[in-house]
Amino acid sequence: RITGIVLDNEDTPIIGANVVEKGTTNGTITDINGKFTLEVHRNATLQISYIGYNSLFIPVNNTSSFTINLKEDTQALDEVVVVGYGVQKKANVVGSISKINSEVLENRPTPQLSNALTGQMSGVTVIQRSGNPGDSSGEIRIRGVGSFGATPGALVLIDGIPGNMTDINPNDIESVSVLKDASTAAIYGARAANGVVLVTTKLGKEQKVAISYNGYVGFNRATELPQYVDSWDYARLLNQAEGITRFTDADIQAMRDGSQPDRWANEKFVDDIFSGNGIQTGHDISVTGGNDRSQYFTSFGYLSQDGIVPGNNYSRYTARVNLTSNLTDNLKMTVRMRGDHATTKEPGTAGAIDGDGMLLLIQQGLRFPGYRPSMLSDGTWGPGVKNFGTPKAWLASESFSEKPVKRFNATVSLDYEPIKGLKLTATGAYNFTNAQEKDYKATLPVNIDGTINTLGPSKLKEKNTNTEYKSFQATANYVKTFNELHNLDVLVGYSWEDERERDLEAGRQNFPNNNYPYLTVGSPDVQTNTGGGKDWVIQSVFGRAQYNYAERYLAEVTMRYDGSSRFPSDSRYAFFPS
Numbered sequence: 001r002i003t004g005i006v007l008d009n010e011d012t013p014i015i016g017a018n019v020v021e022k023g024t025t026n027g028t029i030t031d032i033n034g035k036f037t038l039e040v041h042r043n044a045t046l047q048i049s050y051i052g053y054n055s056l057f058i059p060v061n062n063t064s065s066f067t068i069n070l071k072e073d074t075q076a077l078d079e080v081v082v083v084g085y086g087v088q089k090k091a092n093v094v095g096s097i098s099k100i101n102s103e104v105l106e107n108r109p110t111p112q113l114s115n116a117l118t119g120q121m122s123g124v125t126v127i128q129r130s131g132n133p134g135d136s137s138g139e140i141r142i143r144g145v146g147s148f149g150a151t152p153g154a155l156v157l158i159d160g161i162p163g164n165m166t167d168i169n170p171n172d173i174e175s176v177s178v179l180k181d182a183s184t185a186a187i188y189g190a191r192a193a194n195g196v197v198l199v200t201t202k203l204g205k206e207q208k209v210a211i212s213y214n215g216y217v218g219f220n221r222a223t224e225l226p227q228y229v230d231s232w233d234y235a236r237l238l239n240q241a242e243g244i245t246r247f248t249d250a251d252i253q254a255m256r257d258g259s260q261p262d263r264w265a266n267e268k269f270v271d272d273i274f275s276g277n278g279i280q281t282g283h284d285i286s287v288t289g290g291n292d293r294s295q296y297f298t299s300f301g302y303l304s305q306d307g308i309v310p311g312n313n314y315s316r317y318t319a320r321v322n323l324t325s326n327l328t329d330n331l332k333m334t335v336r337m338r339g340d341h342a343t344t345k346e347p348g349t350a351g352a353i354d355g356d357g358m359l360l361l362i363q364q365g366l367r368f369p370g371y372r373p374s375m376l377s378d379g380t381w382g383p384g385v386k387n388f389g390t391p392k393a394w395l396a397s398e399s400f401s402e403k404p405v406k407r408f409n410a411t412v413s414l415d416y417e418p419i420k421g422l423k424l425t426a427t428g429a430y431n432f433t434n435a436q437e438k439d440y441k442a443t444l445p446v447n448i449d450g451t452i453n454t455l456g457p458s459k460l461k462e463k464n465t466n467t468e469y470k471s472f473q474a475t476a477n478y479v480k481t482f483n484e485l486h487n488l489d490v491l492v493g494y495s496w497e498d499e500r501e502r503d504l505e506a507g508r509q510n511f512p513n514n515n516y517p518y519l520t521v522g523s524p525d526v527q528t529n530t531g532g533g534k535d536w537v538i539q540s541v542f543g544r545a546q547y548n549y550a551e552r553y554l555a556e557v558t559m560r561y562d563g564s565s566r567f568p569s570d571s572r573y574a575f576f577p578s
Contacts, residue, residue, distance in 0.1 A: 140154045310347065348439065
């Protein structure tokens with residue numbers, strides 16, 4: 001049984017320090033007076049640790065009483081972390097912050113940033129609900145779900161501008177900080193109620209030209225698929241369940257021996273639907289360099305991700321240019337520009353089935369019995385169990401869904417320091433997104449009792465959405481240190497955001513064939529069109545004042561006021577079905 005006290009380098013008791021018997025889960029924490037009591041083996045080694053201090057390892061060696069002094073980890077305390085509208089030393093941060101750097105992200109070959117954050121930060125949970133290529137971005141929950149009535153996701157800011165995880169190439173990231181509690185997130189207003197994720201992209205460095213390449217190839221596959229009984233067992237069990245003879249003994253025997261291939265079969269549609277190779281590959285190249293006046297970082301990335309469903313693919317091209325220039329000794333300009341072109345492709349259903357899309361194809365493939373052949377001996381498609389084909393036939397049809405998205409982002413920031421300690425910053429941002437959707441459901445020729453029937457109708461739906469986002473931010477940050485003990489940090493700012501969205505959608509049916517899925521080819525007798533838009537504006541003023549004495553006693557006040565305007569869709573730009 002040992003006792004002891006844990007002190008800092010000024011002999012002040014440390015409350016809540018961890019005291020653990022090394023190599024075991026046997027441990028305790030110090031009380032309000034820095035004292036602890038613990039039962040250990042005589043030859044044990046104590047591990048004492050506390051945030052912001054270097055850990056100590058002390059052999060017991062039959063000693064029963066300890067006085068332990070921990071030394072500050074000055075490197076950790078001097079580390080700079082990204083916080084609301086700026087950076088601070090970790091020692092001066094009041095709120096709870098988790099941070100990871102580019103080295104961690106570059107070693108995790110994932111298509112989305114949210115996937116790379118999985119398991120990297122305490123209190124941060126990433127939930128990935130879909131493995132579909134292009135739709136694999138995880139939902140971020142910071143310290144659980146903060147709201148059940150509103151969107152529970154965190155606010156994501158990329159270089160200070162609102163964005164989302166699909167807007168950025170993980171290889172372009174310098175660091176990611178997560179603000180977990182109200183004191184740190186309050187400066188961003190109500191949108192930050194569930195936490196804030198601050199993403200900072202890489203900037204150029206004062207060095208010779210450096211070229212970096214990062215590439216990988218991987219494979220995706222289903223971890224587990226349901227196992228189905230053979231068609232003859234299914235027929236026998238269905239007869240028993242219904243209490244009638246839906247299938248005769250001759251039918252069941254024909255399923256078993258394959259003597260009537262144009263009438264009975266033993267197909268497993270799940271094996272057909274999930275037969276894709278799932279190859280995933282990513283390639284990124286970056287060039288960085290600069291001198292004492294200007295620095296640059298440029299990158300180009302390519303990603304291709306095949307799903308395990310044939311015809312399902314996500315591809316993305318990204319390009320980024322980050323420039324930093326010292327216009328004068330106290331005036332710096334930073335320009336960040338980024339563009340990407342991403343396309344998601346999926347197969348769809350065909351024929352007369354009610355509904356379309358890859359999800360419906362998968363659902364039907366999981367529940368369809370396979371006792372009817374998909375393809376007959378003459379090469380024509382069979383009618384299936386309901387005379388509208390089978391999932392295998394739909395998968396091979398000309399049906400498709402295609403969703404290309406083009407994005408362009410530009411941010412210009414000016415930093416001016418008129419006097420030492422005072423930094424004035426003005427930032428303007430412009431984002432443009434063009435999202436298109438094209439869904440085509442093809443006709444399907446099936447052989448019903450020797451007669452070819454073309455099931456349909458064929459349908460095409462197209463949608464085009466343009467989104468413009470504009471933002472302006474102005475901040476004044478004053479940092480002053482008095483007598484090497486007193487630190488004052490005051491921030492005031494103003495922000496304005498404006499987003500405008502317009503969409504237009506049209507559709508037609510009864511195309512003469514499946515070779516030309518374009519709106520003008522479809523019949524004008526059955527056509528639809530609709531459209532609309534929305535606008536919103538938010539203006540806010542905010543401020544933060546922080547006082548720190550000897551990096552031990554901190555006080556912080558954060559405030560924000562939003563003046564927002566919401567505008568409904570303008571009827572002059574809206575079209576409704578006749």
